[in-house]
Amino acid sequence: MINLLSDRVWFLATFLACVASNRLTLLPPSQQAGAVKQLFSRYPDSMVVDNKTWPSAKFSELLAAISNATVQAPGIPDDQPAAVLFTSGSTGKPSAHAKPWRTLRDGALQDARLLQLTGETRLNLVATVPPQHMWGFETTVLLPIFTAATSTHHHPFFPADIQRVLEQTPAPRALVSSPVHLRALYRSGVDLPPLEFIYTATAALDGDLAKALERRYQTSVVEIFGSSETGMLAHRAVREDEQWHAGDSFSLAAQTDCLMVSAPHLPEPVSISDHVQMTGQGTFLWLGRDADMVNIAGKRGSLAHLNALLLQVEGVEDGVVFSSEKRLAALVVAPHLDAAAIRSALAVEVDPVLLPRPVVLVESLPRQPSGKLAANDVLALFKRVRAVKR
């Protein structure tokens, strides 16, 4: 089941129904048609459920039936494949990360400790993040299943929405979000009801913004470091230093260009493309990512993969995608295409925030005789072309 539902209760109901009937849930790296299509070719027996196809009319009947019934939770075997999360990688083919039931269950208990939830805490979560992405999946789907925490079905987006949904949520409340939304929230100046925590992940949160959020909302900001491969891995509180503190079930080994992670609840050891420096038992400093992997507003992308997609667009003779300011840009050689056509072609597979903007058409790329492209040459050409345009 490829579960694209954005309403968390619908998502949860569908997910649990799949688990109960031993059907695997697949969560694609993006909701673009191309990404979903790729999954179909790998899993030909899949079904897709999204907001248009979900039988919401039946849902109220279902809820009524459930509240009148005595439900016996079925015993789910530890090793039953429950979900597979996919991430875009540099090879072009998304990497699959299998999550058997026990990984989800034991991972959720580890997550609760990282989020500073005690066993009995019935924290009511409001989240801006989608349930398909690992961060949203762990917080708004798995925590309500395995702990006393709850999640609202709402999916607030703008600061005014976050305010309204939090006001409708009973205390104790917490906000689950990411730096892009938190920055917009702070700048909007809206008031929020009392919060126990603001949880943030998917990208680094600026230290000053974190402190400002704590002051304004009289709350604790907890930053989480994690990945689709490992789930939530480490946490950090604002008042302390920059060090990350890994969850107690993890064993870490820093390598030259990656971090090896193992834990009893993970099916096998995984490697994530982060450079870290261990500073003690289970504590580390984050030094950066593999240069190929970019993070735009919390979405991961591989420049190599995006480059490959660009060169596959019909009519594109040459091109390069690169980081520019906070986004991605592209220089493209395509005599018969315009920028809009190129972006449209990419948009079939690529998440909107990873689409290059601007796409600048040029006569040729500044390749060296070896065929290599030096970053400085690319940026210099980019600057020159834009200066001329004005």
Added chain:
Amino acid sequence: MHTNHMESQTEQERELAQLIIESLNLEDMRAEEIDPEEQLFGEGLGLDSIDALELALAITQRYNVQIKAEDENMKEAFSTLRSLTAYIASNSR
């Protein structure tokens, strides 16, 4: 981008177009180039969710209008420069 037949902008539309360009750092465009009937998000101008947040903030600061996604009219309001200008005009105090 449609360069052959473009609707002309009203003054308020031009002002909002300028705000869009400034708040979203669309350095390659000029305000006059945004077709009032062209889609803003996804296709057309190609804005995305990050832009939506940034733009909502700029609109609140300039026009004192709160943007809420759960407002029924919001999706339609954000579809083109023309519709967004009209939404702001009818919701300004």
